[in-house]
Amino acid sequence: MRTIRASEIGTFQFCRRAWWYQRQGVTPENPMELAGGSAYHRAHGRQVLTGRLARLAAWLLLGLALVLAVAALALGWLG
Numbered sequence: 001m002r003t004i005r006a007s008e009i010g011t012f013q014f015c016r017r018a019w020w021y022q023r024q025g026v027t028p029e030n031p032m033e034l035a036g037g038s039a040y041h042r043a044h045g046r047q048v049l050t051g052r053l054a055r056l057a058a059w060l061l062l063g064l065a066l067v068l069a070v071a072a073l074a075l076g077w078l079g
Helices: 006-014 016-024 031-074
Strands: none
Touching: 006 016
């Protein structure tokens, strides 16, 4: 039994003919454009990850600031 990869399912959902060609071993006529699209998607994925990490860091810093503010109030440092 042959393993079906997630990329094959994505190709099939996008274009059944492209999936069929891929299964027949037909090489695409535009490999440079495909490589450019793949590079764009990798770069975009890195940007999304960077944004998510920055948002997480912001929430963690906000939480730390709140904890420090409550601790300072409890110890009488702020009034």
